[in-house]
Amino acid sequence: MINLSTIATLLVDGISYGMILFLISAGLTVTLGVMRVANLAHCAFAMVGGYLALALAQSWGWSLLAALPVATILTVALGAVLERTVYRWVYATSQLGQILMTIGLVFVMIASVNLAFGSSLHTLPMPAWLAGTWQTQAFTLSVYRAFLVVVSTGLAGALWAVLEFTEFGAKLRAAVDNPRMARCVGIDVPRIFAITFAGGCGLAAIGGVLGNQMLPLEPWYALKYLVPVLIVVAVGGLGSLRGSFLSALLLGLIDTFGRYYIPAGGAFIIYVAAAAALLWRPEGLFARA
Amino acid sequence: MSAEPPILEVPILEVRGVCKSFGALQVARDVSLALPAGARHALIGPNGAGKTTLVHLITGLLPPSSGAIRIGGRDVTRLAAERRVALGLARTFQISSLFPGLTVAENIGLAVAARTGVEIRPWGSLRRQAQVIDEAASMLEQLGLLALAGRAIASLAYGQRRLVEIALALALKPKILLLDEPAAGVASNDRGMLLDLLLSLPADLAILIIEHDMSLVFRLARRMTVLVDGGILTEGSVADVRADPRVRDVYLGSRHHA
């Protein structure tokens, strides 16, 4: 059972799954950190991004890589519009109110997607150069998954660079650290939040499009993958991008290895692990003190 | 003014070498305090000296970084806040901390029910708990708040809320009472009534009072501790502390009437 080839495949699978989860979760953890808005509709934006790319591919025959930026931009626009309208309504209400409003939003998005595409599973057509595998003597590597890891890491790196080296990044970090103080210092927190929210939706869309081979598109996508995304965010610590990155990786690896080696109970392992992590540190494993 | 209590008696509240830091910020530096039963002890110091933090540490809302806290000789440093209350500790908050949606009577009644253990009962009604009603009624009467019994807290004047705040602590029949700026926000003509109330408290109750109103402090306290930047500057009888030039420099000055 323990052979290098299997381990390598599982590693790549686990990391790529984790990276997709990170892309989808990144926006959520930041918006939770800045505005503490319980946005249960976040996963739905990933779904919408995926379906938009599907529409482009089906109707105009666009390839995956061409559809990706357009779908992302459209999702960003959708996120921006929704933030200005319905999300504004619930900033002042309790978390319960936010939960309910965003559930309502999820329902609307699920129903809309079903109306347009029906309820069966869809995957995006993959370009020829992404399909296939690399065969070496030691192990087989799926090109698609390797591509995923490379692109996601690149994006994560770009995110980190923005946070660390740009003025916007500095303001965002301040807003996450202490929103009230940031406002006193003159940082326009609502505007930062609006931009971050839209950006987060865009990242989620990228995750939805790129990851659609692993997470196929269906109307219930928005709710099906909500729990893993929430686990990533909660275990990583609300507001911590680094935390989400690490916990997403952990979750991806634990889930992949778990399902392979313990077929009967493999699906539970992430829940048990998440419960244990939160029992130990309710604020999140990697949250700042 | 009664005589100093005998030194052999175990202090009812003891704080020993308590330190607390948040990262690089140290808010309590080696603070020690001993209160005998019946103490009238004031804790004064400039804003930001760490007085309220010390009360948080004593009551258990904050764990100390090091040091020990004892109630009646028993080490409570690791004990949860609610368990310390059972040992006779009660406090008031600087900013009124009541139950805003409940009536005045319900606020006091809840405190009495908590003390007597009735609060856990999932049947019946507090209305029919004679002991709770009687105690609440007599407390409200004593404080002149009886007419307000049915009013929601949100509709009370701030000075009245401060009185309810103290009533809530007293309803616990504590052995140690920590008062965090009870006169804050109370109009000066109402402070006389507040002082009368404080002077009428049981002689065996140990009181630690944080206050900026020096006239109140000098009338009530027998001993004082001066806290500056989280550490103790000096401690002693009221007369000694008043005369200490360092205290005058740091805090008393000529702003406060003697």
Place this chain on the structure above:
Amino acid sequence: MMGTEPPARDLVARAFTRHHLSWVDALPWLAIAAVWLVAGDYVPLGTQVIIMIIFALSLDLAVGYGGIDTLGHAALFGSGAYAAGLYALNVSSEPVTGLLAAGIAGAAVALVTGPLVLRTRGITQVMLTLAVSTVLLEIANAWKPVTGGADGLTGFRIAPVLGAFRFDLAGNTAYWYGAAVLAVTFFLCKGLVNSPFGLTIRGIRENPVRMRLLGVPVRHRLLMLYTISGFFAGWAGGLSAQVTKLVGLDTLEFVLSGNALVMLILGGTGSLYGAIVGATVFVVLSDRAAAINPFHWLFALGIVLILAVRYAPAGLVGLLRFRKVPR
């Protein structure tokens, strides 16, 4: 001084808010009787409404009174449902003891998962309740020999209620059995809310730090409330199992938790009446609408939810001003 003692006590006693029974309380029972007398075809739907009212009441205890954000209450409902089914299959087909077993199952799951759920707040808490619910669903799915897996648990018979009332095909016995259970549930919930414990919970809701400084172990009290809520949720599930003689995986699904929360919000939390109103409106509407097209219903529901949070945060009950507030 003697003369003022009794009036002072009365004044203070009256200052403790208590809900008085009024004509409003008779309405649900009039409606239940009316449906049975006049609209016989709707009796099975009425039974469904009754089951969901009980479930919504249990959720109101946790969410409306306890402030516990849960999207996984179906875990407790489903536990009760499977417990009742397994009880009828393996122990005895007597319904009342089966219902008790269901309640205990729901309470047990709440008691076990409570310490973890209550340690957290906000979205983490929601996520944990979702996770618990998902885990139980996966267990039920995988444990085919016991639960029947995706096919569901069937083949159990339910003996006549109290030995006398057989479950008839028209559903009359089920209806009145359910109504009786609802009566007991509502009576107990009302008693709980008006009790000293009820006041403690309200205090915890308003100011948990203060409660701790009154010597009350807050988390323990919330766990107690959550367990009681689980008991009634288990009852609802058990009733569902006994009435339909089938327990499926849908008793553990998110859809059920979500629907219950929606019912509660639309009706209004923290008043018990909101649960009754919300559940009735929701079940009746969804029965009609979902029959046409479930996804259209989902869309409409979503819109209503978004608008409700904005324009009617206190729910229908808030709009109708049936809530009793201290003056």
